[in-house]
Amino acid sequence: MNLPGHKFFVGLFLGIIVVWLMVMVMLVRASALAPEATGTMLAVFEPKTTSDQAFAAIANSGGKPIRQSSFSFIWVVSGDEAGLAGKLKANGALGAYRELPISPMIAGCFAYADAKVSTVFGD
Amino acid sequence: MNALAKPTPWYFQPTTILVAGCLVAIINFGARSTFGLFTLPISQAHQWPRETYSFAIALQNLLWGIATPVAGALADRYGSARVLMAGALIYALGILGMIYADTGPMIDLMGGVLVGIGIAMSSFSIVMAALGRLVPPEKRSWAFGLATASGSLGQALFIWPIGQTVSLFGWQTGLLCLAVAALCIIPLAAPLLIQNTSGAAKQKGEADLTMVQAIAQAFGHRSYLLLVAGFFVCGFQLAFITVHFPPYLAEHGISKEIAWASMLCIGLFNVVGAYASGIIGGRGEKRYPLSAIYFARAAIYTIFILTPISTFSTVIFACAIGFLWLSTVPLTMGIVTTMFGTRYMATLYGFVFLSHQIGSFLGVWLGGRLYDLYGNYNVVWWMSVGLGVFAGLINLPIKEQRAPSFEAA
Numbered sequence: 307m308n309l310p311g312h313k314f315f316v317g318l319f320l321g322i323i324v325v326w327l328m329v330m331v332m333l334v335r336a337s338a339l340a341p342e343a344t345g346t347m348l349a350v351f352e353p354k355t356t357s358d359q360a361f362a363a364i365a366n367s368g369g370k371p372i373r374q375s376s377f378s379f380i381w382v383v384s385g386d387e388a389g390l391a392g393k394l395k396a397n398g399a400l401g402a403y404r405e406l407p408i409s410p411m412i413a414g415c416f417a418y419a420d421a422k423v424s425t426v427f428g429d
Numbered sequence: 430m431n432a433l434a435k436p437t438p439w440y441f442q443p444t445t446i447l448v449a450g451c452l453v454a455i456i457n458f459g460a461r462s463t464f465g466l467f468t469l470p471i472s473q474a475h476q477w478p479r480e481t482y483s484f485a486i487a488l489q490n491l492l493w494g495i496a497t498p499v500a501g502a503l504a505d506r507y508g509s510a511r512v513l514m515a516g517a518l519i520y521a522l523g524i525l526g527m528i529y530a531d532t533g534p535m536i537d538l539m540g541g542v543l544v545g546i547g548i549a550m551s552s553f554s555i556v557m558a559a560l561g562r563l564v565p566p567e568k569r570s571w572a573f574g575l576a577t578a579s580g581s582l583g584q585a586l587f588i589w590p591i592g593q594t595v596s597l598f599g600w601q602t603g604l605l606c607l608a609v610a611a612l613c614i615i616p617l618a619a620p621l622l623i624q625n626t627s628g629a630a631k632q633k634g635e636a637d638l639t640m641v642q643a644i645a646q647a648f649g650h651r652s653y654l655l656l657v658a659g660f661f662v663c664g665f666q667l668a669f670i671t672v673h674f675p676p677y678l679a680e681h682g683i684s685k686e687i688a689w690a691s692m693l694c695i696g697l698f699n700v701v702g703a704y705a706s707g708i709i710g711g712r713g714e715k716r717y718p719l720s721a722i723y724f725a726r727a728a729i730y731t732i733f734i735l736t737p738i739s740t741f742s743t744v745i746f747a748c749a750i751g752f753l754w755l756s757t758v759p760l761t762m763g764i765v766t767t768m769f770g771t772r773y774m775a776t777l778y779g780f781v782f783l784s785h786q787i788g789s790f791l792g793v794w795l796g797g798r799l800y801d802l803y804g805n806y807n808v809v810w811w812m813s814v815g816l817g818v819f820a821g822l823i824n825l826p827i828k829e830q831r832a833p834s835f836e837a838a
Contacts, residue, residue, distance in 0.1 A: 310447065314444075326590070333594065
């Protein structure tokens with residue numbers, strides 16, 4: 307009987323992970339908030355941003371920092387004022403995303419990649 | 430004359446069957462790992478106390494365990510494909526029913542009973558039985574490892590997209606996606622239809638026993654009982670970690686972020702561990718690596734609880750325990766097949782799995798109960814260590830050979 311070997315199944319699993327990544331990219335793109343959005347959201351800054359810089363940007367936007375992820379550039383932010391997402395962007399955030407139910411750190415990495423791509427393509 | 434023989438169509442080729450089996454295992458195990466994400470939104474939508482939904486999910490786990498030997502018996506009798514297809518339909522109906530269930534008894538029926546039975550009937554143990562019959566004996570353990578690794582991969586991959594979908598489009602859409610995924614099992618199980626004519630047939634070298642006789646003989650076989658007892662420990666240890674590890678970490682100042690990352694590490698290392706265990710099981714006696722896994726778990730638990738808990742120790746623990754997570758499954762299934770052959774393997778593995786689920790129930794329940802009693806998890810951690818040593822010891826005397834009553838006269 308001719309059975310496929312280990313390499314075949316490693317390839318299959320990697321292929322499935324690639325499909326999964328594509329689904330995640332689409333879902334994270336759908337989570338990007340319009341500038342007028344308000345409420346609780348994930349703010350993603352450039353990775354070199356320090357906690358102080360991110361904190362200041364959030365405060366200047368009229369938002370309240372709820373918690374920081376294990377990465378200093380990913381924060382969960384809350385605010386009542388309309389247009390919080392737009393203000394965060396104006397104050398240096400790469401993007402604002404709907405709060406993601408799973409770990410902000412890992413979700414923030416997807417969001418960072420999405421924000422970077424959006425910046426490159428001028429979205 | 431031979432030139433006129435029709436070639437096997439591509440969808441009945443071994444490669445297609447193996448790939449389809451992997452995808453079924455990914456969907457089945459992936460979908461079932463996401464039900465925790467619905468606790469809050471469903472409870473809030475219906476203004477239920479958290480207990481209502483939790484009870485349905487507890488019932489689901491219980492039904493999954495109870496229905497597994499029955500599903501296995503059906504698979505052994507009518508072939509894996511039909512059971513997987515029927516299971517997928519029940520799974521999808523149960524999930525869809527959860528959208529419309531607006532009372533406690535309804536969510537118990539839909540999310541508890543139907544989904545639990547659906548999971549059992551479309552689970553990777555049914556896939557393992559199918560693959561075990563497909564491949565030659567020397568490749569059987571590898572095939573079991575492959576199916577287990579696929580289930581583990583599903584567990585790691587499903588939770589985020591579904592969590593995201595619930596957050597973006599609502600819990601009803603999340604459940605709808607799961608129901609559609611469950612229905613995908615039906616076409617994916619179709620290649621396994623090729624086995625339906627031979628599923629319950631007596632294999633070469635196997636005694637001609639009825640299913641009832643086989644079950645009775647198995648429960649009279651000492652090595653089978655040792656295996657059942659060992660697998661109880663597996664369930665106890667894993668379910669305790671699944672449910673009580675995140676709050677344990679929180680108590681020790683480890684952030685939720687790291688807790689999530691640890692669970693991800695467990696999921697990913699589980700894929701590697703399950704696959705590796707399948708390969709190792711094919712190279713010699715399975716009881717030794719099986720014992721080693723239980724001893725290693727006990728050692729890892731001991732080191733983890735005796736050393737100061739930090740982010741580093743948490744991640745290392747998660748990777749190590751992830752590697753050993755479901756690596757017991759291919760070896761256990763392999764020993765069942767060695768002792769009793771392939772004819773009733775789904776049924777007999779089903780009873781071993783039932784013991785696993787009873788262990789799971791106790792691991793979760795005792796974890797909470799003893800925490801309430803003592804204010805910490807120390808007792809349950811040490812129970813897990815003790816049980817690990819016990820399981821390691823009792824797997825050693827297992828006789829890895831065909832049980833006398835299962836040998837052809």
